[in-house]
Amino acid sequence: DQQVKQNSPSLSVQEGRISILNCDYTNSMFDYFLWYKKYPAEGPTFLISISSIKDKNEDGRFTVFLNKSAKHLSLHIVPSQPGDSAVYFCAASVRANTDKLIFGTGTRLQVFP
Amino acid sequence: NAGVTQTPKFRILKIGQSMTLQCAQDMNHNYMYWYRQDPGMGLKLIYYSVGAGITDKGEVPNGYNVSRSTTEDFPLRLELAAPSQTSVYFCASRGLGEKLFFGSGTQLSVL
Numbered sequence: 001d002q003q004v005k006q007n008s009p010s011l012s013v014q015e016g017r018i019s020i021l022n023c024d025y026t027n028s029m030f031d032y033f034l035w036y037k038k039y040p041a042e043g044p045t046f047l048i049s050i051s052s053i054k055d056k057n058e059d060g061r062f063t064v065f066l067n068k069s070a071k072h073l074s075l076h077i078v079p080s081q082p083g084d085s086a087v088y089f090c091a092a093s094v095r096a097n098t099d100k101l102i103f104g105t106g107t108r109l110q111v112f113p
Numbered sequence: 114n115a116g117v118t119q120t121p122k123f124r125i126l127k128i129g130q131s132m133t134l135q136c137a138q139d140m141n142h143n144y145m146y147w148y149r150q151d152p153g154m155g156l157k158l159i160y161y162s163v164g165a166g167i168t169d170k171g172e173v174p175n176g177y178n179v180s181r182s183t184t185e186d187f188p189l190r191l192e193l194a195a196p197s198q199t200s201v202y203f204c205a206s207r208g209l210g211e212k213l214f215f216g217s218g219t220q221l222s223v224l
Contacts, residue, residue: 004155032211043117043203043215044156089155098211099144099163100171103155 003027004092006104013111019077021107023090026071030092030102035064035075038087038106047088048075051095080111115139119204119216126194126223134189134219136204142214144207145187147171147179149200150218156203162187194223 005024013019023033031052036044050057050064050073057064063076077084090104120135138145143164148156148171158171162181176198178190187206191198199222205213 009153034211036213036215041217043205043217044213045215046212049211093211095211098207099146099161099169100158101213103148103157105153105155 001026002105003030004090004102004104006088006090006107008107009105010108010110013080013109015082015111015113016079019075019080019084019109019111021075021077021088021090021109023073023075023104024071025073025092027092027094027102028071029094032093032095032098033064033066033073034091034093034101035062036089036091036103037084038089044089077109080109082111082113085109085111117204117206117214117216119202119219121219122217123220124222126191126221128194128196128223130194131190131192132194134191134202134204134221136187136189136216137185138187138204138206138214139185140206140208140214141184142206142208143184145181146205146207146213147177147187147189148203148205149173150203151200159189159202191221196223199223 034049035047038044087106146161147159160179162168202219204216
């Protein structure tokens with residue numbers, strides 16, 4: 001039972017354009033969501049997070065949108081850069097129990113010149 | 114600034130062998146975690162610890178053991194390696210916030 005789903009295994013975007021990575025979840029108890037970025041041969045690194053009391057959080061080129069009624073969140077990267085090429089993982093938790101973070105399967109983003 | 118350090122980076126085991134994956138963090142974090150990542154899958158939680166002397170099972174604990182005798186170290190033990198344990202293993206730590214800090218991973222093959 002995959003509680004956090006990233007249905008697009010890969011995405012290819014031209015440099016300078018917008019990248020949109022999607023994530024769906026099934027557990028309505030989730031109230032905290034995070035995005036991690038992973039380069040090959042490295043561990044994931046934290047990118048951005050959002051609490052369920054918000055519907056948008058912005059950090060520089062990265063914006064996360066949360067649609068609670070649709071149980072959907074998305075990560076927007078504008079403008080995309082070649083250095084953004086990585087695997088992006090969505091993760092979710094119940095904030096009272098953040099030790100049980102559930103990860104999606106990841107989306108590989110490739111940004112080409 | 115080391116952060117979370119995992120050793121070894123690569124290892125090949127024969128079926129039935131045992132080994133310990135080492136993890137150390139220098140950020141004085143109370144919370145530490147072990148995850149595994151299988152190809153095309155997300156990270157699955159194996160075990161976690163909320164402080165020295167306290168450990169608990171995650172989603173996929175079978176075949177593994179952990180101990181937490183100090184704040185800094187959180188080793189993961191495989192007693193009887195099986196092919197199903199072929200995976201990439203990540204150790205992570207967390208302070209007071211929700212953000213996890215990951216090590217660079219151990220790629221383990223059991224043949």
